[in-house]
Amino acid sequence: MVHVAVVGAGIIGAALADALVRRGATVTVIDASEPGSGTSGSSLAWLNANQKLPRDYHDFSVRAMAEWRSLGDHSWYAPTGSLATGAGDRLDRLREWGYPVEELTTARAAELEPALSVAATAFFPSEAFVYGNEAVEALLRRASVRPLVTGGDVAFDVRGSRVSAVRLPDGARLRADLYVSCAGARTPALLEPVGVTVPLDAGPAAPCLVTRAYGTVPVRRVVNTPSLSLRPVRNGVQLEAGDLDTSPDGVATLLDRARELIRGFTPASTRHRVCVRPLPADGHPIADRLPGLDNAYVTVTHSGMTLGPLLGRLVATELVDATVLDDLKPYRLSRF
Ligand SMILES: Cc1cc2nc3c(=O)[nH]c(=O)nc-3n(C[C@H](O)[C@H](O)[C@H](O)COP(=O)(O)OP(=O)(O)OC[C@H]3O[C@@H](n4cnc5c(N)ncnc54)[C@H](O)[C@@H]3O)c2cc1C
Structure with a gap:
């Protein structure tokens, strides 16, 4: 039986x-x-x-949405569809590609999300969201895998053309047959020491201000507007805006936008953090064997919540069957 060591217990590592x-x-x-x-x-x-562009990446993402559906009904999976304002530029293309889209009257928008003071103009009924932590935990539980939490960063040891062990913070070595990096935004820090460059965008598109406001759940689904995105969390709402930071001004602007969009928005408490996207330089996933290292692999992507279970299944097939899948061809490191 092949033994695989996976570094990273986010959605990518858990799904894999x-x-x-x-x-x-x-x-x-x-x-x-x-x-x-x-x-x-x-x-x-x-x-x-x-x-998602171009067409093959769109289709890959549609398959990934179906992969989530195939996992069945769970409390952490919310197939509620999503709403948007200002999506007019893409509706024709999406319809032409067979993607479900409903253009909304003001009355229908109010029926879907009564607390919004700005009427959404489009509804995408096939979309969903997940409660991220719960989905990660559920996938690990389903696999009966309890992660080893080390309290510090691990590294790969290399001997010749193979990874020989995962080096733990206390100096102990964990050995396996195959090694996979699922380290998200910190992938370059894990792989540069073993001579592999993974081009992630560290520029202004990567960090994003994320606020959780508790004590009120004003929406049922993901809502995207040009200045704010939101969705429910347990006993609250998540708000995010890619153009803001956690400075007092950034936070105040985000809360102003929320008050403008959500009627009666008066949360009991708020928590702010900057969250970093693992954003490959061309915006598309990376799934590949590590160049020069026969028994090691990397998977890192933006839109990893959408893609996790599909990527996990395809990468697992490549690893266990020692095969090369056409589905992953567009996502090799050699394209950079
Ligand atoms: C604000 C924001 C909004 C987003 N919205 C969406 C969205 O709506 N839909 C969507 O599909 N995607 C979205 N994304 C992207 C998506 O969240 C990510 O692609 C996905 O979470 C990446 O998962 P991951 O498992 O690769 O990384 P992570 O969840 O970051 O997991 C990586 C893990 O690796 C561990 N790790 C890293 N290095 C080491 C090391 N050396 N030693 C030990 N452990 C290590 C870390 O501790 C971490 O737990 C969003 C991202 C952001 C920031």
Whole structure:
């Protein structure tokens, strides 16, 4: 039985672990912190193919949405559709590609989300969101994998053309047959020491102000407006705006936008953080064997909440069957 060591217990590592176990592998997941405490736990986690270009990436994302549906009904999976204002530029294209779109009257928009003071103009009924931490935990539980939480960063040891172990913070070595980096935005820090460059965008598109406001759940689904995105969290609402930071001005502007959009928005408490997107330089996923290292692999992507279970299943197939899938061809490192 092949033993795979997966570094990273976000949605990518958890979905991969689940798919590997289903294919008969033994899996050890290792993380510096608790599962889901990276980007996955603070993501908008909107499962969509709404603005994915070109066509093959759109289709890949549509398949990924279906992969989530195939996991069945769960309390952490919310197939509620999403609403948008200002989506007019893409509706014709999406309809032409067979993507479900409903243009909304003001009355229908108010019926869907009565607390919004700005009427949404489009409804995407096939979309969904997940409660990120809960989805990560559920996939790990389904795989019967309990991650090794190390309290500090791990690294790969290399001998010749192979990774020989995961080096834990206390100096202990964990050995496996195959090694996978699912380290999200910190992928370059894990892989540069072993000579692999993974081009992630560290520029202004990567960090995003995420606020959770508790004590009120004003919406049922993901809502995207040009200045604010939101969705429910347990006993609250998540708000995010990519153009703001956690400075007092940034936070105040975000809360002003929320008050403008949501009638009677008076949360009992708020929590703010900056969340970093793992954003490959061309915006598309990376799933590939590590160049020069025969037994190691990397998966890192933006839209990882949408893509996680599909990517996990495809990568698990490549690893366990030692095969090369056409589905992953567009996502190799050699394109950079
Ligand atoms: C604000 C925001 C909104 C987003 N909205 C959406 C959305 O609506 N839909 C969507 O599909 N995607 C969205 N994304 C992107 C999506 O959240 C990410 O693609 C996804 O969460 C990445 O998952 P991951 O498992 O790769 O990374 P992470 O969840 O960050 O997990 C990586 C894990 O690796 C661990 N790790 C890293 N390096 C080491 C090391 N050296 N040693 C030990 N452990 C290590 C970390 O501790 C972490 O737990 C959004 C991202 C952001 C920031």
